[in-house]
Amino acid sequence: MKRIVHHPEPEKGSKRLWRSVGELEDTPTFREWLEREFPAGASEMNQAETESSRRTFMKLMGASTALAGFGMAGCRRAEKYLVPYTKGVEWVIPGKALYYATAMPTAEGAVPLVATTHQGRPTMVKGNALHPTSRVVVDGEEKGHTGVGASVSASVLNLYDPDRSRQVLAGGEASSKEALMAGLEAMRTEWSGNQGEGLAFLVGEGVLPTRDRLLSEIATKFPKAKMFRYEAFTLDNVRAGLTMAVGRDDVALVPKVDQATRILALDANFLEGGGSQAFGFGSGRRADRLVNGAWQQRTLEEMNRLYVVEPAFTVTGGMADHRLRLPASQVANVAAAIAQELGVEGASAEVDERVAAWLKPAVEDLRAAAGKSLVVAGAQQPAEVHALVVAINEKLGAFGKTVELVQHSGRSMGSLEELRDAVNAGSVTTVISTTPADPVYDAPNNYRWEQIVEKTTYIHLGFHRNHTAMAADWHVPGTHYLEEWGDVRAVDGTYSVIQPMVQPLLGGISEVSLLLMLLQEGSLTEAPAEEVDDVTPMAEQDAAPTPDYEAVRETFLNTLGLSEDVETAWNHALRDGFLPDSGYAAVSVSGAKGATPQAVAAPTGTDSLEVRFVPDSKVYDGRDVNNAWLQETPDPMTKLTWDNAALMSVTTFRALGLEKDGQRVKIHLSNGREGYFPALQAPGHADNCITVQVGYGQRVCGRVGYGVGFDAYAMRTSQTPYYASGASVEILTSNEELNPESPSANHAPNGDEVTIAKWEELALTQEHNAMEGRGLVRDGGLADYRSEPEFAQTVGMDSHIPPNQHLYKPKGRAVKGSIYFNDLDANHQWGMTIDLNSCLGCGSCQVACQAENNIPIVGKEQVLNGREMAWIRMDRYFTDPTLVSESDPMHHAHAEVESRGVEILNEDALEALPQPVACQQCESAPCEAVCPVNATVHSDDGLNIMAYNRCIGTRYCANNCPYKARRFNFFDYSSRNPVAKKKIPGLEFGNLYAGPFGEKHGDGIESLQKNPNVTVRMRGVMEKCTYCVQRIEAAKISQKVEARDSDNIQVKTDAVKVACQEACSMDAIQFGNLKNEADTVNRYKENPRNYELLKYVNTRPRTTYLARIKNPNLKMPGGIEVGTTAKHIH
């Protein structure tokens, strides 16, 4: 009998949670996304192609038929070879992964990592749980975390980027290593004569002990050489602010978020990158704790409370209990007002009524929790703000408790501006640049860095063949952090070793190696005299240690002041990835001086807008533009893929007269610079303010990033590096043709002329896979949770589902409270919980899943068709709790909300609620019943499994999935390049449509990243989350191997960790064996906040969610409404 699930008819006015403005207004486009699995026409070629699609089809088909005959030549069994090592490699067991500790250097410090390698190929990274920055006290117990940000997970793919630099370039032309060495040798001879006159080094941010030691040695050898530091997003303002406040420049701030219960973030997106701050925040954010196996709610004082002042919605703003949207330029004013309120000497500010009403109770709360409160500011705020923040934190008694001022050991260096002046003055003639930034592209536009490069002999060491590489006199291919020796100080100063997993794949030279070459005695052109051993056979020789290894070891042994048994310490540091107790020493603070920030007029209207330049959540400053995983991971807040856009509030969007997302606007800055961007509504953005992400629109980059987005750096000058006021906007009414040479043509070149279309189709995923039903994501206030712990289980329909009546007596109980009838494996039944209270929505799980499960990317064109393959879909809902609530003074009628949703939307009160949805592993799975070939079936241990080789691609299962968690390989994404275009005379179409004639992926180098334990799927196959079945099976196997001739075959407690769980910085995901009572997941299943998605459909999902809890301050404006959305879902 066919069973039809009738989703409850939404009551008028109950539309309280929405993903897009389209959903709020219930547009026809949204209805289509909701009701169809894929939009109409998605299975056809796009418009340009449809015109001749039949002809193309016939052409391609004819040709493939003709070619088919050639394929039969190989009927005989192909001989395959097994190639063992000639000499066994230490620790390597063929078929088993090896794990090494290493670290990824970042501008702020380092991300300690453990890399998974398969016979020398690193395939995945996760955080190093032993590292001091990964250890956080949670409810009195120290716990190590393995979470990392999305871009860290994705960094593995950069190693295998087929477009990464692999050749020495001289003046943009191919050259050779020998020529480079000869050139360097000549220069070195010259510097030896003139003490390095005119020589300058330009390095990146971060404290790297060996690099800094070598720079000091160079400074000794060539005393006149100068050192500069540059990255597009520097910590210069933070350093300058600290100097203002405490009068020292050798100090740094280390926030200890886990110690703080009241946090105020001033334009500081400190949670996005994951890592130590997110671990700390996560531990304080818990709404309940386990006491003797039972859940106990935290008190209002124990759970932390986050206040955020920010211009555009970020993941930090999404976690906030109270959020104030404010243009970036006004944040300084807020800092001054807080300082004034707290009595910091000399601080004064005027703020308007709305801000004052918000600030007063917030500051009151911070003061009441003195010693447990913390204020943080974003690195893009001016130095004065950072000085004020130090003074504020001192007043709050935060130093030594929730924040530490530490003395660091980094070198002080000149800025990019100083280097420019030095070049212009003629005192620098040679620049050796090892910064990861690309100054020709990302330096402030008024520096005209390409002219600086032209004036000097510029040697560029870099991982990518980018703008600077092509302009420089010499480009040296650099190395990835997974293929070089190095060391780095983490945020807290812990000495961490960067250990290579593999020899440089494409012959790159690391920064340390280059510096060593400059210091090397003797000739560079002749290979150092090696002892050639032609007696011992090759298979018995050991490789000689490389110079960069020796250099790092030397730093460790001789400069860290270790006294005894340094050899053992070194071996332990290599094993653990760090040297214990090597953090920076704390410095006490007293009498920190504030500063008066320069007042900037607030943007007043649509004729005087403020434009912000922000690093992108995916490509950062542009360095990851060629990383396809990141390009296709939706932005956590806008859900935009493969593009950047001009973000503005819904109010401003309408005030400007814009009608739909993607309409092109031309932004004019008051300094005459201009840029073209597609406009995008970003609910909750500050009014009269536009945010553009930098890093896109690169003219020189690999095939993934080429032609993606628009360049915002072209509008950025040194006077207004992070935000510019007085901008105006013009809406394009027709396509514009631009000369590619013109400075405004910041689109990647596309022939002789650049056409700026008046409308850009934005690949937004926010409406994709929309689900019917209500109460999908549930929230509540902490006070409500304390009085009624089980509130989440009765939201919406769940309150009136009748208890299930079963005709047959169920066989065995698999799960507590469940009556799963197919309980074949008595030892293992798997389950998962996702704590929405801890979910940032940052997308790190999505990237980790992609790396673990060999998930392909599909390109912008296919994302537009709704065919993205990510197994985890990160839904981000917005909610305005003030709409239709009893306490709303306006008390809008239900019908009014329905018809005028956007107009009466209160963007000040907007909250964001992320929810990751993957396959829910239903016990009675609707997909299994409809598969005609049994390709998706239930396993003994309760998984809903996919046998790829059985799948014939009917897609019935996806149609029948109420969670829309299944993904279909419409094309051969794994072997065909999805971003290329195929051209035949008179026609241009996506490479994927060319079928067997399409271009293949690079040269196969990227296939080295693939996880050997997971099948690479081909075209026509359905796939979905498998709960990382390869890890489950591996755990079961290793337990059976251990059991040998006993029946001890149950996998050990919490032994299986799935990829998303490991990657989560906030510990939101728990996974385990429901049959093992000791597994942590069982505790979470008992949590009163636990609820099932679409419970009334009775699919009995194995993945369940824990409701999100807010900790609002009732004295705040609108405080009473915070976290009340679920309460009002009928």
Add this chain to the structure above:
Amino acid sequence: MPNFFPRWTNLLPLQIGVALIMMGSAVTAGLWYYFTPKYTRVGYAPAQPVPFSHKIHVEQHGMDCRYCHSYVEKSGHSNLPTTATCMNCHKHIKKDSPKLAPVRESWQTGEPIEWVNVHEVPDYAFFNHSVHVNRGVSCVKCHGRVDQMDVVHHHEPQSMSWCLDCHKAPEKNIRPVDEVLNFDWEASDEVREDFYRELMESNGKTASDLIGVIEKDRKLLPQDQREFDDLIRLSETVYGKGEMTQAEVGLQLKRAWGVNPPLSCSGCHR
């Protein structure tokens, strides 16, 4: 009007029908036989770059499988020996044999030897050696008498249904873990008393437990007869006196170890 079709054509449809059926059967039978792994794989014995003889190494020199396939108990993949492993002995023995020239060359140059793959598992199937050899599946069950082969050949079909035959009824093939590498082992080699004593020791079980295992479905012995002698007596009643059989050994091991080979797709396809 003359008859257009001559008389003999009357039987033509029937003849065509019969012929078609016969041809169809022949084609089906042909495919059935020649296109299955039983025919295409069994007996495949490619020439190797080095004429290595398992027979000489195992039968004559008594070498253990794990000297060369050293990780077979630890890893899913049973490794081939490195060149250095060969040279451990061949530095001293048969130093100048022309047959070993490729090994010496590999040793000198560092270039690996390319052995021709005999047993191939498709990329979408994940077979794990360690879990089989540690749970009583002998090498000989999948690879045949490699210890007697001069040239390694494919001995079993190793098709999916062949795998499943054993996964459905592992008792037909499993043996005590200590005997996994013993190619000559027969169930009849086991001495009943020693077998049960061993089973009790390795699992920490009592005679009563094992009696329960044999009784599984119905009570055969009164409650007061639960000693070791009773166990032996019971097993002799159930399985017959005289030599032990695979049916008895396999079933006892399967139940005592909780052998439960995966039958769902994800056991092998991930």
